[in-house]
Amino acid sequence: MWSKVKNFFSISDSIYGVITTLPGLIALVALIIYPVFYNIFVSFQKYEFGSMDKFIGLQNYVSVVTGSDFLIGWRVSGIYSLGTAGLALFVGLILAHALKRINVARGFFRTLIIIPWAVPAILSGIMWKWIFGKSLGVVNYVLSSLGLIESNVGFLSQGALALTVAIIATAYIHIPFITILVHAGLQTIPEDLYESASIDGADEFQKFWYITLPLNKFQMIFAFIIVWMFSFRTPDVVFSLTGGGPGKATYHAGLYLKDEIYHFLDYGQGAAIGVLLALSVIIIVTPVVLYTIRGGRS
Amino acid sequence: MSLLKATIRWIRETADKIISWRGTPYIILVSFSAVLLFPIYWTLNTSFKVSNEIKAWPPSFIPQSFTIENYVEALRFSPIGQNILNSLIYAGSATAFVVVIGVLTTYGFTIYDYKWDNKVAFGFLATRLIPPQALWLPFIIFYSRMGLANSRGGVVIFLIVLNYPLAVWMLRGTFEAFPKELIDSAKVDGASRLQTLLRVVLPVVAPGVGAVSIITFLWSWNEFMFPFLFLNSPGKYPVTVGIYHFIGDLGTKWGPLTASGMLIMLPGIIFFIFAQRYIVEGLAEGAVD
Numbered sequence: 001m002w003s004k005v006k007n008f009f010s011i012s013d014s015i016y017g018v019i020t021t022l023p024g025l026i027a028l029v030a031l032i033i034y035p036v037f038y039n040i041f042v043s044f045q046k047y048e049f050g051s052m053d054k055f056i057g058l059q060n061y062v063s064v065v066t067g068s069d070f071l072i073g074w075r076v077s078g079i080y081s082l083g084t085a086g087l088a089l090f091v092g093l094i095l096a097h098a099l100k101r102i103n104v105a106r107g108f109f110r111t112l113i114i115i116p117w118a119v120p121a122i123l124s125g126i127m128w129k130w131i132f133g134k135s136l137g138v139v140n141y142v143l144s145s146l147g148l149i150e151s152n153v154g155f156l157s158q159g160a161l162a163l164t165v166a167i168i169a170t171a172y173i174h175i176p177f178i179t180i181l182v183h184a185g186l187q188t189i190p191e192d193l194y195e196s197a198s199i200d201g202a203d204e205f206q207k208f209w210y211i212t213l214p215l216n217k218f219q220m221i222f223a224f225i226i227v228w229m230f231s232f233r234t235p236d237v238v239f240s241l242t243g244g245g246p247g248k249a250t251y252h253a254g255l256y257l258k259d260e261i262y263h264f265l266d267y268g269q270g271a272a273i274g275v276l277l278a279l280s281v282i283i284i285v286t287p288v289v290l291y292t293i294r295g296g297r298s
Numbered sequence: 299m300s301l302l303k304a305t306i307r308w309i310r311e312t313a314d315k316i317i318s319w320r321g322t323p324y325i326i327l328v329s330f331s332a333v334l335l336f337p338i339y340w341t342l343n344t345s346f347k348v349s350n351e352i353k354a355w356p357p358s359f360i361p362q363s364f365t366i367e368n369y370v371e372a373l374r375f376s377p378i379g380q381n382i383l384n385s386l387i388y389a390g391s392a393t394a395f396v397v398v399i400g401v402l403t404t405y406g407f408t409i410y411d412y413k414w415d416n417k418v419a420f421g422f423l424a425t426r427l428i429p430p431q432a433l434w435l436p437f438i439i440f441y442s443r444m445g446l447a448n449s450r451g452g453v454v455i456f457l458i459v460l461n462y463p464l465a466v467w468m469l470r471g472t473f474e475a476f477p478k479e480l481i482d483s484a485k486v487d488g489a490s491r492l493q494t495l496l497r498v499v500l501p502v503v504a505p506g507v508g509a510v511s512i513i514t515f516l517w518s519w520n521e522f523m524f525p526f527l528f529l530n531s532p533g534k535y536p537v538t539v540g541i542y543h544f545i546g547d548l549g550t551k552w553g554p555l556t557a558s559g560m561l562i563m564l565p566g567i568i569f570f571i572f573a574q575r576y577i578v579e580g581l582a583e584g585a586v587d
Contacts, residue, residue, distance in 0.1 A: 008575040013410045016491055018407025021418055024466065031459045032425045035436035036461075042435065080586050095330055098323035111574050112331040115338070118566030120520035122538045123559050126545070127337040130344065130552060138340060140354050175334065180578055183429050233429040237523050240542060254523075261435055262527050274432035282427050 036086075036278070038046040044270035052267075060272035070273075072248050073256035074280070076163070080238070080252060081231035083167035084174065085224045091171065092178030092223065097208075100178070100186045117176035125240030128169035132156060159249030162242050166250050170237045174230070178223045185219035187214065229285050233277055253277055340564065345369070345556040352552050368557035377532050378558045381540030385562075387450070388525075388536055389518035392457035396514045400465040401507060405495050408473040409481055422466045430460050432523055441528065450534060453525050457518040464517075465510050472506025473499070509576040516566050537562040 008082050011019070043060055046053040064070050095113055099106060119127075132139050132155040138151040155161045189212065213220075234256030238244065244251040257277060260270040316322060344352055345368050346361040373379045407415040415533040437456055476499060484494040500507070522538040529535055532543065541558050544551075570577065 013491075017410030017412045017415065020402050020410070022406075024403030024406075024422075024462070025418060027399065027454070027458075027462065028422065031455070032428065032433070032463070035433050036428055038436045038439075039432055042439070047406065057392050079582045091330065094326060098326040098330075101323040102327065107575075109327045109331060110578070111571055113327075113334060114570055114574055115424035115567055116334050118516060119338070119563055120522065120538055120566075122520075122522040122542055123563060124337070124539070126555065126559060127341050129543060130556070131337060131340055136355065136357060145356075149369075161438045167418065172334070172337070184578075200467065203310070204317045205310065229427075230521070233431050234523075235431075238419075238543070239523070257431055257434070258523065261438065267435060267439065270435050274429075274435055278429050278432040281429055285427055 002111050023130050039271050039274050042267055043275050045268050045271075047266075047271070048267040049265050056268070060268045061276070064269055064272045064276065069248075069251065069256050070276075072251050073253035076249070076251050077232050077253040078125050080163060080166055080170070080250070081228050083163075084170040084231040085228040087167055087171040088174040088178045088227050089220065091226050094219070095175070096182035096186055097212075111184075113179055114176040116173050119173055121170075121173060121234065121236035122240045124169050124173050125166075125237040125242075128158065128165060128172070129241050132165050156242055157246050159246060162246060162250050166238050166241055169241055170231055173237070175229045178227060181219055181223040182216065185216045185253040189215050218292040218295040221288060225285055225288045225292070229281055233281055253280075299510065309441065333345075338567075341556045341559050344552055345560050347553065349551070349553050368553035369561070372554040372557045372561070376540070376544060376554065377535065378537065378540050378544070378561065380533060381535050381537045382561065384450070384534060385395070385519055385536040385538075388453050388457060389515045391454045392461060392518045393511055393515045394467045395454075395458050395505065395575060396461050396510050400462065400469055400510065401495075401500075403466055404473050405470040408470055409476070409478070409499070410491075419467075419470055422463045422470075425463045426467065430524070433459060434527055437524070438528060448528070448530055448534065452528060453534075453536070456524050456528070459519055460521060460524075461514045465514055468510050468513070469503075472503045474508075476502055507577045508573065512569050512573050512577060516569060519562075519566065 042052070042057055044057060046056045046059075051232045071286070097252075099110060099264050100111075102109070116124075131137055134140065134154040134157065137152075137155070139155070143149045144152065153161070155165050193211050194207055197211060202210070204287065233254055235252040236251050237254045239255060239258075242250045253273075254277070257270060257273045260266050260273055343359065343361060346364050346366070347358070348358060348363040348365050348367065351358060351361065351363045381383070407418050433456075437452070437459075441447050441452045446455075478500055480502075481494060484498045489497065519536075521536070522542065525536050526539045526542065529539065532540070535543070537558075541555070541562060544555050544558060
């Protein structure tokens with residue numbers, strides 16, 4: 001009996017492959033692809049306060065793009081994301097190289113370095129807000145005991161400083177990822193390349209420039225673009241750190257999207273912002289990722 | 299001109315000496331680790347101070363008035379305890395679903411080749427490029443139409459959406475490293491494909507699956523904005539939303555706030571410390587954040 005049932009259900013390997021993939025694929029289409037298209041559909045509708053009225057073409061896009069918040073949001077996100085990815089890559093490179101060169105306690109340091117990875121973005125904002133606080137912040141205390149400042153600095157009440165702190169608080173949670181990725185890349189470079197370079201009299205900078213960089217270029221670009229993408233679209237750190245302020249100095253594109261949905265209940269415009277955010281990310285990230293994947297293979 | 303060149307050369311040689319000195323990497327690692335751990339230390343430090351000491355200037359680097367009052371207050375007078383339970387449920391359910399379906403999906407297209415399998419795999423990667431932020435709105439609309447507004451299920455579904463593509467992409471790396479000969483010999487031994495998965499494949503890829511589970515759990519645990527937008531009863535908030543409301547509700551009482559912060563960071567930190575090898579390997583194989 002059992003063998004008959006078994007025979008009935010016997011199928012080829014490739015069909016089995018299709019069948020096992022199917023539930024996941026359906027979930028992907030139903031839960032991601034369909035909502036994306038639905039969002040595009042909503043972006044062409046007049047849809048306020050929970051009622052969808054009518055098709056209005058590109059009107060939502062026109063209102064969004066001509067409004068001042070769009071420029072502010074995209075500008076803030078742009079600077080913030082480039083700053084974050086740049087800072088995280090810079091620190092990540094230093095740490096990855098340092099990790100590569102030690103023999104004692106490598107696992108110990110690697111463990112310490114990856115800990116910030118586990119910190120929720122929302123909490124990173126809260127912690128750094130406390131550290132950079134004006135009247136009780138420890139940074140102000142350290143700077144004034146060193147004699148560098150005369151009175152406490154309101155880091156989060158001045159536009160450029162607040163954006164800088166936001167970049168630090170965000171780079172903080174991404175440094176472990178970049179360090180690990182670059183470190184993994186460094187280990188694929190054969191040691192004798194460096195040895196023969198040393199024999200030829202190359203110094204550390206030359207070794208980095210002529211050996212590490214060309215051979216590790218793709219990992220670095222890839223790590224950079226991933227952190228860039230996350231920072232450009234995710235407003236969580238900024239939200240808990242400054243709430244977009246002072247004024248709108250740290251008004252991240254994601255906060256603009258959140259406000260349109262949550263405070264102004266304008267779903268049509270919210271959808272348009274969502275589409276624009278997705279397009280901005282995809283247009284920039286796709287070519288870079290394809291380039292690094294192709295480069296990484298050859 | 300030659301003086302300038304000589305100076306530059308001297309700077310460069312000195313810098314080279316400093317960098318190539320054996321002790322330098324250790325100094326760098328010690329100082330950078332200190333900076334990276336400082337925010338967590340500072341949060342911990344504040345969480346053990348009484349409120350007068352928190353408001354004192356200069357701030358003390360070690361609590362002079364050691365107390366666990368802030369933890370008691372956080373757990374007793376705020377819903378943070380309930381929030382922790384909620385987060386466990388949300389992140390746990392999402393992880394269970396993502397890992398079971400993810401393993402099945404990945405097993406299908408990596409081990410049993412079919413015509414479009416690479417395109418399917420690439421489809422999972424491509425959806426990673428869609429910002430989750432662009433999904434907030436459609437999901438809020440769907441949920442309100444389907445009667446899922448302000449529901450726990452709604453949170454779990456969104457967490458699955460967030461993590462599923464990454465999980466599959468990471469698992470793919472692990473499964474593709476699996477030696478196919480073992481599949482063939484299991485087949486010769488008469489094992490069914492499901493038995494092959496459970497008894498032959500899973501034991502080998504277990505570290506990778508473990509890493510994916512931990513990462514999915516943590517990313518779900520850390521998710522903030524969607525539950526913030528979507529839920530409106532504090533009894534259903536996950537920890538991240540709970541702690542955010544802590545700021546407003548109490549006029550930023552840093553004592554209980556930092557105590558709650560420690561409570562919500564701790565599971566992640568412990569996971570990362572104990573499973574870091576597998577997480578690192580899993581991510582290196584998936585090569586995607």
